[in-house]
Amino acid sequence: xxxxxRYNAPAVEAKWRTAWxxxxxxxxxxxxPREKYYVLEMFPYPSGRIHMGHVRNYAMGDVVxxxxxxxxxxxxxxxxxxxxxxxxxxxxxxxxxxPGKWTYDNIAIMRTQLKSMGLSLDWSREFATCDVEYxxxxxxxxxxxxxxxxxxxxxxxxxxxPVDRTVLANEQVIDGRGWRSGALVxxxxxxxxxxxxxxxxxxxxxxxxxxxxxxxxxxxxQRNWIGRSEGLKMRFEYDGEAPDGSGALTVFTTxxxxxxxxxxMAVAAQHxxxxxxxxxxxxxxxxxxxxxxxxxxxxxxxxEKQGFDTGLRVKHPFVEGRTLPxxxxxxxxxxxxxxxxxxxxxxxxxxxxxxxxxxxxxxxxVRPTDADDTFGVxxxxxxxxxxxxxxxxLDGLSIAAAKAKVADALEEKTLDAAPQGERAVNFRxxxxxxxxxxxxxxxxxxxxxxTCGIVPVPEADLPVKLPEDVxxxxxxxxxxxxxxxxxxxxxxxxxxxxxxxxxxxxxVDSSWYFARFTAPDADKPIExxxxxxxxxxxxxxxxxxxxxxxxxxxxxxxxxxxxxxYGARPEPFAGLFTQGMVTHETYKDQAGxxxxxxxxxxxxxxxxxxxxxxxxxxxxxESMSKSKRNVVDPDDIIANYGADxxxxxxxxxxxxxxxxxxxxxxxxxxxxxxxxxxxxxNEAKTRxxxxxxxxxxxxxxxxxxxxxxxSADIEALHFNRAVARLYELANALQKGLADDVxxxxxxxxxxxxxxxxAPMMPHLAEECWTLIGQEGFxxxxxxxxxxxxxxxxxxxxxPVQVNGKRRAEVTVEKDAAKDAIEAIVLALPEVHKxxxxxxxxxxxxxxxxxxxxxx
Numbered sequence: 076x077x078x079x080x081r082y083n084a085p086a087v088e089a090k091w092r093t094a095w096x097x098x099x100x101x102x103x104x105x106x107x108p109r110e111k112y113y114v115l116e117m118f119p120y121p122s123g124r125i126h127m128g129h130v131r132n133y134a135m136g137d138v139v140x141x142x143x144x145x146x147x148x149x150x151x152x153x154x155x156x157x158x159x160x161x162x163x164x165x166x167x168x169x170x171x172x173x174p175g176k177w178t179y180d181n182i183a184i185m186r187t188q189l190k191s192m193g194l195s196l197d198w199s200r201e202f203a204t205c206d207v208e209y210x211x212x213x214x215x216x217x218x219x220x221x222x223x224x225x226x227x228x229x230x231x232x233x234x235x236x237p238v239d240r241t242v243l244a245n246e247q248v249i250d251g252r253g254w255r256s257g258a259l260v261x262x263x264x265x266x267x268x269x270x271x272x273x274x275x276x277x278x279x280x281x282x283x284x285x286x287x288x289x290x291x292x293x294x295x296x297q298r299n300w301i302g303r304s305e306g307l308k309m310r311f312e313y314d315g316e317a318p319d320g321s322g323a324l325t326v327f328t329t330x331x332x333x334x335x336x337x338x339x340m341a342v343a344a345q346h347x348x349x350x351x352x353x354x355x356x357x358x359x360x361x362x363x364x365x366x367x368x369x370x371x372x373x374x375x376x377x378x379e380k381q382g383f384d385t386g387l388r389v390k391h392p393f394v395e396g397r398t399l400p401x402x403x404x405x406x407x408x409x410x411x412x413x414x415x416x417x418x419x420x421x422x423x424x425x426x427x428x429x430x431x432x433x434x435x436x437x438x439x440x441v442r443p444t445d446a447d448d449t450f451g452v453x454x455x456x457x458x459x460x461x462x463x464x465x466x467x468x469l470d471g472l473s474i475a476a477a478k479a480k481v482a483d484a485l486e487e488k489t490l491d492a493a494p495q496g497e498r499a500v501n502f503r504x505x506x507x508x509x510x511x512x513x514x515x516x517x518x519x520x521x522x523x524x525x526t527c528g529i530v531p532v533p534e535a536d537l538p539v540k541l542p543e544d545v546x547x548x549x550x551x552x553x554x555x556x557x558x559x560x561x562x563x564x565x566x567x568x569x570x571x572x573x574x575x576x577x578x579x580x581x582x583v584d585s586s587w588y589f590a591r592f593t594a595p596d597a598d599k600p601i602e603x604x605x606x607x608x609x610x611x612x613x614x615x616x617x618x619x620x621x622x623x624x625x626x627x628x629x630x631x632x633x634x635x636x637x638x639x640x641y642g643a644r645p646e647p648f649a650g651l652f653t654q655g656m657v658t659h660e661t662y663k664d665q666a667g668x669x670x671x672x673x674x675x676x677x678x679x680x681x682x683x684x685x686x687x688x689x690x691x692x693x694x695x696x697e698s699m700s701k702s703k704r705n706v707v708d709p710d711d712i713i714a715n716y717g718a719d720x721x722x723x724x725x726x727x728x729x730x731x732x733x734x735x736x737x738x739x740x741x742x743x744x745x746x747x748x749x750x751x752x753x754x755x756x757n758e759a760k761t762r763x764x765x766x767x768x769x770x771x772x773x774x775x776x777x778x779x780x781x782x783x784x785x786s787a788d789i790e791a792l793h794f795n796r797a798v799a800r801l802y803e804l805a806n807a808l809q810k811g812l813a814d815d816v817x818x819x820x821x822x823x824x825x826x827x828x829x830x831x832x833a834p835m836m837p838h839l840a841e842e843c844w845t846l847i848g849q850e851g852f853x854x855x856x857x858x859x860x861x862x863x864x865x866x867x868x869x870x871x872x873x874p875v876q877v878n879g880k881r882r883a884e885v886t887v888e889k890d891a892a893k894d895a896i897e898a899i900v901l902a903l904p905e906v907h908k909x910x911x912x913x914x915x916x917x918x919x920x921x922x923x924x925x926x927x928x929x930x
Contacts, residue, residue: 082753084717088838092193100854101195103151105594105605112148113609114140115589117617117625118155121181121203122162125188127657127699127737130709131725134835135654135794136616137194138726141834142789144195145858151609153592154189154196156182156203159210159516160581165255167515167547174515175543178205188710192718193837195854200595204584209591210517211538212600213583218520218531219600219639220270228529231267231508232345232409234260240551241512251367256550262366268519268577269506272631276301276502278645279630288650290732293622300623302503307331307482308413310495311340311389314398319351322491324389324401327412327501331485332477333419335466336440338430340389341382341404343414349403352385358403365405380429381405392485392495393467404429410505420456427456440466441474507628509580514545514553516578524565524572533566539574552576585625586632589615589647603642611649614792619653626651652792655734657725659705661694669704677739696736707737719836720746726835727798748802749839752832755808756843759825763818763847769811771820777807778824779861785831786858794835801832822847827859875900877909877928885926893920900926 095101116136119129140152156178163174170177182203189196202209220226234243236253243253248260272279280301283294306329313324324340342348344365352358361383368378382402391397399417406425407416420430421439430437431454442450443461450457450464463469468484469477485496510519518539520532532539542560545553554560554576565572587600593609594602610633617625626648633647662670664684674685682691699706712721724745729735781804788797808824825847833840833853844853868889873896875883883905887896897918900906910930919927 082750082839082842084719084749084838085714087842088191088193088713088717088719091838091841092190094841095195095852095854098852099199100852101152101197102199103149103153103197105608107149109147109149111151111609112143112614113151113612114143114614115151115153115592115612115616117615117621118157118585118588119185120157120160120162121178121185123181123184125185125709127707127709127725129189130192130721131657131731131735132616132618132654133189133192133194134722134725135652135731135792136614137192137196137722137837138789138794138797138834139614139616139792140195141837141854142786142858144854145830145833145856147857150195151592152194152196153200153595154194154198155201155588155592156185156205157581157585157588158182158203158205159578159584161513161515163515164513164547173543173545175205178203178515191710191713192722195837200592202591202595204517204581204588205515207538207540210584212591213517213579213587214520214532214537214539215534216587216600216636216639216641217579218534219641220635221521221531223635223639225271225274225635225638227269227271227506228266229269230264231269231510232262233265233267233508235263235265237261238550242510259367265510267508267510268579269508270583270631270635272507272628273502273504275631275634276303276504278634279504279627280502282630282646286646286649286651289648290619290651290653293619293626293651293653296622297627300504300627302501304329304501304503306499306501307478307485308497308499309334309392309417309485310490310493311392311399311417312490314388314390317348317351317387319347321347324348324415325413326415326417327499328417330419330422330478331481331496332463332466332469332472332474333422333440334391334393334417334481335469336419336421336438337391337399337417338420338436338438339418339426339433340399340401341407341416341418341429342401343407343409344403344405345409346403346407346414348385348387348401348415352403358383358385361403365403368405378405380425380432382429382433384433392488400435402433411503412501421452422456422458424456424458427452427454438465440464440469507580507631509583510577511580512552512555512577514541514547514578516581517584518554519575519577519579521575522563522565522572523575524568524570526570527565527567527572530565530567530572536566554578582624582628586628587636589629590633590636590644599641601636601641606642607644610644611646614650614652615648616652616654622653652731654731655729656698657737658696658734659699659707659737660696661703661705663692663694665689665692669702671704672707698734699737712742716742716746717749717838719839720749723749723798723836726794728795731792731794748805749836752805752836752839753843755805755812756825756829756846758812759808759821760847762812762815763822765815765818767815767817767821769814769816771811771816774807774811774814774816774824775820776865777804778827779865781831782827782859782861783863783866789834798835801828801835804828804831829853830856830859871923873924873926875903875906875926875928877906878930879927880909882906882909889923893922896920896926900928 114136116132140150144150158178163178166177167174234248236243236256236258238256238258239253251260253260280303283297306327308325308327310323310325344362349362353362382404385401387401388398418426420427420437422441439450439452440463441461442464448464463472463477482496482498486494488495520539522530524530542557545557561574563572563574589612590601590606594605629647634645637643662675664670675691676683676685682693684691724742781800784800785797829840829843837854840853870886871889872884872886874881875885883903885900906928915928915930917929
């Protein structure tokens with residue numbers, strides 16, 4: 076082969092993928108005695124095409140998997156499909172195709188695409204969550220959780236689309252309307268199935284402290300979502316009779332210290348008090364308006380604060396004769412605390428906005444330590460620290476001391492023979508509602524019988540399969556209309572009964588898939604011993620957007636699995652890495668239409684349309700999205716440049732936790748480096764048998780240093796740094812060739828280099844491994860060792876400052892004496908220049924660090 080011959084990536088890559096498959100090189104044996112290492116990327120939804128985000132995500136995981144194999148671990152690196160969900164049903168409605176066919180067709184396409192990336196995946200463990208075998212085992216888990224007391228059925232508030240006749244997630248409500256039908260969404264109380272995640276709220280919060288290999292931002296997001304708060308339950312006596320029959324309005328507050336600044340009470344639109352008043356038309360209309368906000372806490376927080384004065388008042392617990400008006404308010408959440416608050420406008424921005432709008436008093440009761448008793452607030456509430464004032468027996472106390480004193484006082488006061496206050500811990504976390512009124516999901520395996528109530532489907536009757544003969548020409552859940560599915564006999568009494576038609580939230584499917592991968596063919600959901608051997612996942616990789624749903628639900632699931640008797644492994648992921656997005660410039664034509672990158676010419680003149688030649692508008696660099704057409708098809712890149720080029724580009728330059736901008740210039744540079752490596756190794760191979768005339772010490776040290784540094788970089792997930800080390804090693808090899816170093820040193824350096832870049836560019840590594848005469852697969856070669864003694868430097872380079880400014884640097888023996896270093900430094904031309912040739916007043920030598928010359 077001539078050195079001018081280019082590396083033919085598409086042909087070479089296909090050859091090696093076939094060879095790996097034939098050798099079953101990446102299939103994992105659970106009985107392998109070597110130390111185990113489990114690396115997993117969040118599995119994809121089979122939308123039909125992989126995108127560049129997938130390429131980046133899976134390339135990172137593959138580097139870790141290949142590196143750990145080379146280090147001698149028994150690596151588990153599986154792949155599957157998160158395959159249930161609404162997009163498949165939408166496709167069924169729009170295209171007249173069964174959701175199952177649409178899903179499995181997409182899986183076939185995406186599997187081929189992922190395989191073209193050369194990922195070292197154990198495809199023998201592949202499954203889709205819509206496989207009957209998988210959701211059969213999920214149904215068994217559901218029933219085990221039900222038996223363990225971790226499943227409840229209760230009325231829950233949901234977003235109801237009256238046209239599509241389905242429950243919508245908060246994300247599917249856009250400006251109060253259904254994302255697909257456009258109908259005004261209604262709030263409804265429907266019977267829902269819940270997983271009791273709140274049973275583990277304290278444990279889930281406390282255990283975050285043990286997850287030291289998780290990003291702090293994810294742990295913070297989970298802490299905030301779980302939302303542990305210590306406070307006080309306070310009972311306010313009504314000034315008169317309450318319409319709901321209660322003698323007091325109970326609130327939960329974390330700021331009882333501000334009680335003397337209270338100026339109003341507010342309850343949620345779903346509070347029993349509001350419901351008791353709903354026979355009034357004006358109250359009912361206001362509640363209906365609140366209901367249109369949806370159930371999202373974010374939407375509620377963003378909405379303009381609205382209130383309805385009920386005309387009711389409650390008595391202040393400490394100020395005789397003072398009463399507070401009771402409002403129904405749109406910003407109070409029924410599922411937090413008690414669904415009621417007292418408002419202290421001076422020290423809560425939301426309360427202040429509300430008070431200003433409705434002309435309510437604003438009484439400051441906490442002032443900064445440097446303020447006096449004339450302190451007041453304007454348009455911004457004061458939420459800082461300070462001392463209490465305007466607060467009777469609390470005056471002068473700190474906030475913490477005042478909280479304790481109010482709690483003590485109210486626990487001693489009685490109202491209707493019960494304490495008027497009670498210290499309490501509250502959690503923002505609510506139980507996980509898993510009911511979905513749709514077809515394409517895991518059926519909930521219970522039966523409703525008028526005589527027996529809720530009856531679990533017997534083990535012998537599992538799985539409850541989704542019927543194939545369904546239609547999507549009518550809005551709503553097709554299972555409700557399928558008489559063969561719905562109408563069953565009660566397994567307990569034998570009377571006619573109805574099957575549950577809700578299916579499970581797709582987050583249930585993804586909350587245990589990583590455990591199923593450890594024994595995907597088991598005749599039970601989880602093989603406890605196998606799961607305990609493999610879990611936790613050593614390195615999990617995926618998007619930060621899953622911080623408070625998938626990642627939190629998975630943590631709960633493992634606790635539930637343990638309680639249900641399927642093994643002890645409470646934390647599923649030991650290490651978590653959240654990668655950045657892949658971005659690209661956006662383009663529009665003169666009419667404002669989005670353009671694909673291939674429709675745009677950016678070279679040789681102003682940006683223009685490839686077909687019409689008309690000027691185009693270059694917009695912002697944004698995350699790749701189909702809607703803005705700033706996407707690049709991985710298939711095109713792989714076909715033109717090869718998978719290794721795409722992988723190398725995704726791993727280079729940008730730290731993996733940050734967004735990376737996809738550019739043609741970047742891809743071409745990556746491709747040039749692939750070709751350069753090929754030429755270098757081809758040339759080096761021709762010299763392996765030559766004694767050489769140069770000194771190979773520099774190349775030898777460079778190769779050993781690269782092994783050391785690349786190892787550390789991959790273990791720290793600093794992939795871009797590992798890439799930079801390989802560029803440096805390539806430069807050292809180039810210089811070694813120019814210096815005609817001995818062939819033995821050349822071969823050793825090349826061998827180390829090939830194994831070191833094999834995790835990033837595996838196909839090129841295999842071709843080069845064979846080229847240089849090595850046996851077996853590069854992917855199966857052990858990670859090279861490095862000689863620490865060889866890397867001990869005999870010299871050190873010190874910066875030299877003159878009067879505090881860096882003017883030069885000097886390389887000296889590592890153990891050189893101070894007077895010797897001083898003499899060398901004073902002889903430097905730069906030092907002579909800036910001292911004017913005069914003896915310095917002082918020379919300070921800090922061994923191994925710096926030399927300071929004071930003129």
